[in-house]
Amino acid sequence: MSDLEAFRQEARSWIEENCPPAMRERVESPDEIEWGGRAAQGRTDDRKVWLDRMGEKGWTCPTWPKEYGGGGLSKAEAKVLQEEMREAHARPALTSFGISMLGPALLEYASEEQKKHFIPQIVKGEIFWCQGYSEPGAGSDLASLQTRAEDKGDHYLVNGQKIWTSYADKADWIFCLVRTNPDVPKHDGISFLLFDMASPGVTVSPIQLISGSSPFCQTFFQDVEVPREQLVGEVNSGWTIAKRLLQHERSMIGGMGLGLGGGLSRGAPEIAKDYCGENDGRIADPVARDRVSQLQMDARCYGATTRRAAEEAKAGIPPGPASSIFKLYGTEMNKRRHELLISIMGTQATGWDGEGFNAEELGETRDWLRSFGNSIEGGTSEVQLNIIAKRVLGLPD
Amino acid sequence: MALVLTEEQELLKQTVRDFVQEKSPVTELRRLRDSSDATGFDGALWKEMAELGWASVVYPEDFGGMDMGYMELGLIFEECGRSLVAHPLLATVVLGGGCVLEGGNETQKKDVLTAVAGGERLLSLALQEGAHHAPLAVATRAEEADGGYRITGSKTFVLDGHVAEQLVVVARTSGDPGDRDGLTLFLVDAGTPGLEVTRTRNMDGRNAANVNLSGVQVERSAVIGEIGAGAEVLEPVLDRALAVISAEMFGTASEAFDRALEYLKTREQFGVVIGSFQGLKHRAADMFVELELSRSIVFDTLSAVDAGAGDVPSLASCAKARLNDTAFQVGNEAVQMFGGIGVTDEEEIGLFMKRARVLQSTLGNSSYHRDRFAALQGF
Incomplete structure (x- = not known):
């Protein structure tokens, strides 16, 4: 038996013994996703058991080094683990920006002490992290951010405002871009700070979106004192970390479009047959059929491209700014999918709440409205096109 | 299935590219066209291509073939597409010969495939x-x-x-x-x-x-x-043809894009290179993304053919529809980006657009393939 096969057996029996039955059921609503953190909102006993066991094992972050609490698995082993998790219908024990964004950046840029302190917390899901990047005056032009952090010796004094801070109202800590030097070109005066959202002077106000949900917040800082040792990397060199972290974020957002079902439990072909009629097993409306087919093909091409990128990475071919391609195409495709679905559902996709619309219809209307943000958050499609034009194609400014 | 070329495949691709650039640059197509050549391709070049094994890449050794894969044949089509090489590979080897390979008896195979492999018969x-x-x-x-x-x-x-x-x-x-x-x-x-x-x-x-x-x-x-029962023979042959045509279209579109990009970096107006204008930059970036997706689906389809995968028909239609659309976009945009010179016969970019548009209609346009894909997928 190969080592990998032995690992598969080990993973399979461990999951079998440790994953509570309730954690093998389909996630029915966003409230059932475990984000970790101190507040433990909505955390059932089963969720806690599953999180604790996975966190202890380091398998919430399978490839991170063991010395910081990670699983220490090779990429091949992590893939096997993922396959076994899927096979067992095991839910992810933890979803967090700590895993998808902050952790990889800390592993690359943080001091040994910081890694020893923060990484294990991320692995165990003890801290719910949020991201303090955009400001009212710094959206696509992120580097023009104005939130000040003044050097006060043993601490930084932070004043300013962030916006589009995802889940700031639920988060425990923030990783935040601040201006530590206003007298140099904008990219050269930015630093990367970590601090507790419970610090005096931090206030949060949720923003209601066109979809009716409020995942984003405005976050205000008034004379917030942040201990000096919570600055990551060199002072004034935070932009490098910020850019790297954005690549992780873009991969994550771009990947969201890949689960073709999205929030729905069935695909566009079945929905189209329901709403546009069915004829001999086919979608009766040839225009709708053509559009559904186009979408399914796009998804295949996109899927083949993500697989190719993974194979290239494995073959040692440098990735380049691939994350921009995936962010751009993944989000635009996701928007097209929702546009198609609501056009197929017709007037049944115009409902807001109450009687006359089923849960799938109401959900799809909200998901469609939410998808408008996909091509804005994490860098607009236009910014991704700029990046491709400049970094890949070498077109001049 | 492999979406990254092996070392041997990279080497083959380079060999084909070198050969094509030396023996059959775009000017060669123009010469054949303008001289109203009786055959429409260079017979001596075809002989050389056959000697290199291009006419028999996918044929079994028993019939003088190289017994390699469609991935390899696809690379030949891609590189020929980059240079708009006029060759009888598609009609003779993949379509005509493909039917004999797929459905012929031993006598037919021995007679036809051996002759095709040697570059001695056109079908x-x-x-x-x-x-x-x-x-x-x-x-x-x-x-x-x-x-x-x-x-x-x-x-x-x-x-x-x-x-x-x-x-x-x-x-x-x-x-x-x-x-x-x-x-x-x-x-x-x-x-x-x-x-x-x-x-x-x-x-x-x-x-x-x-x-x-x-x-x-x-x-x-x-x-x-x-x-x-001709459809039984015809359908897999057409799917393989779709795979290699898609590879050719990818080569043609890629070359048109590279040329347009080069033009954006050199042509000056208003005192700057026109590639500094965002109105053109974004369109160039958009084409690049479409080409990346195209490359993936072409490789995926070719390697599926070689693996004998069950979803080859869906993939073949997916690849052809995607390449139809990408080649359409890139061909038209490239002509537009070249401006006035782009609509002259003297400038080669128009030849790429025209080739792309003929291939777009060959063996099914995008709506045909979207409808076929839908039928194969059960909707």
Whole structure:
């Protein structure tokens, strides 16, 4: 038996013994996703058991080094683990920006002490992290951010405002871009700070979106004192970390479009047959059929491209700014999918709440409205096109 | 399935590229076109290509082939597409020869494939009858007569049909146009009485033919595969053709894009290179993304063919539809980006656009393939 096969057996029996039955059921609503953190909102006993066991094992972050609490698995082993998790219908024990964004950046840029302190917390899901990047005056032009952090010796004094801070109202800590030097070109005066959202002077106000949900917040800082040792990397060199972290974020957002079902439990072909009629097993409306087919093909091409990128990475071919391609195409495709679905559902996709619309219809209307943000958050499609034009194609400014 | 080339495949690609650049730059297509060449391709070059094994990449060793894969053949098509090489690979090797390979008996294979592999015989597939690719719509009839069959009907867009020494003719031995059952494939010699071949010139400098069959008498031994079960042979052959055409279109579109990009970086207006304008930058970036997706689906389809995967038909339609759309976009945008010079015959970019547009109509446009894909996927 190969080592990998032995690992598969080990993973399979461990999951079998440790994953509570309730954690093998389909996630029915966003409230059932475990984000970790101190507040433990909505955390059932089963969720806690599953999180604790996975966190202890380091398998919430399978490839991170063991010395910081990670699983220490090779990429091949992590893939096997993922396959076994899927096979067992095991839910992810933890979803967090700590895993998808902050952790990889800390592993690359943080001091040994910081890694020893923060990484294990991320692995165990003890801290719910949020991201303090955009400001009212710094959206696509992120580097023009104005939130000040003044050097006060043993601490930084932070004043300013962030916006589009995802889940700031639920988060425990923030990783935040601040201006530590206003007298140099904008990219050269930015630093990367970590601090507790419970610090005096931090206030949060949720923003209601066109979809009716409020995942984003405005976050205000008034004379917030942040201990000096919570600055990551060199002072004034935070932009490098910020850019790297954005690549992780873009991969994550771009990947969201890949689960073709999205929030729905069935695909566009079945929905189209329901709403546009069915004829001999086919979608009766040839225009709708053509559009559904186009979408399914796009998804295949996109899927083949993500697989190719993974194979290239494995073959040692440098990735380049691939994350921009995936962010751009993944989000635009996701928007097209929702546009198609609501056009197929017709007037049944115009409902807001109450009687006359089923849960799938109401959900799809909200998901469609939410998808408008996909091509804005994490860098607009236009910014991704700029990046491709400049970094890949070498077109001049 | 592999989406990254092996070292051997990279080497082959480079070898093909070097050969094509040296022997058949775009000026060669122009020469053939402007001299109204009798064949429409360079016979000496074709001989060399056959000697390099390009005519037999996918044929078994028993018939003089190299027994390699469609991935390799696809790389040859891609590189030839970059240089707009006029060659009979598609009509002879993949379509005509492909039918013999897929459905022929040992005698037919030995005779036909060995000759094709040696670059000594040209073939084509006489399938299409109307203005659109519709393989089951065949109305051409083959009636049993004099111990063989007598074929009557007319065909159009028979690629390289003007030079083909043998045609694989798709005719109906039973049923009605639209039926999948009842199609039969016949191997017909070009000189057979009643067979009238008229050369047609296409806008890309390449050639096809209209073929009229008025009571063409063939022997029973001319039948490829089973009587009435021609679709069984035809469908996998067409899928493989779609895969390599997609590879060619990827090469053609990639080269057009590279040339447009170079132009954006050198052409100056308003005192700056035009590639500094965001109105052009974003369109260039958009094309790049579409080409990346195109490359993935082409590789995925070619390697699926080689792996004998079950979803080859879906993938082939997906690849062709995607490349139709990408080649359309890139071809048109490239001409626009070249500005006034782009609409002249002197500038080569128009040749790429025209080739892309002929291939777009070849073996099915995008709506045909989206509809087929939907049917295959159960909607």
